[in-house]
Amino acid sequence: LLIQMISGIFLAMHYTEDINMAFSSIIHISRDVNNGWLIQNLHANGASMFFICIYIHIARGLYYGSYMYKNTWLIGVMILLTTMLTAFLGYVLPWGQMSLWGATVITNLLSAIPYIGTTLVTWIWGGFSISNSTLTRFFTFHFLFPFVILALTALHILFL
DSSP, X not given: OHHHHHHHHHHHTTOOOOTTTHHHHHHXXXXXXXXXXXXXXXXXXXXXXXXXXHHHHHXXXXXXXXXXXXXXXXXXXXXXXXXXXXXXXXXXXTOSHHHHHHHXXXXXXXXXXXXXXXXXXXHHHTSSSOOXXXXXXXXXXXXXXXXXXXXXXXXXXXXX
């Protein structure tokens, strides 16, 4: 988690959260920033490694019956869900075609929630379509959620 946070802070120094410049800023990081390609790949592949560690931890918890400790288990589930949300937000940040349509499809899934779905999607988008405000919100939450995960991890350890 700390490697992800440190590499993310270095990437955030050069990232531009504008729909017209986001992809170009990723290219700039890869090509022009000293060791930017290394930090970017460390951050992207580190997310996959982090998920592998989480899944191994869950498997160990299932094997040893750690789910009997309800508070610890529920906080672990919250860590998993927050990590998945953070990874999705990070997937959207390069703002390529896959990112744009990934954001469109996943956020539109929320419109299936009765009564509040369309309002929720409009709030997440910051308007009636995906725009600069959407990308800014995704970047802000992608930056803040690792600190939430760190706090939840401290609680997870505290409840052992």
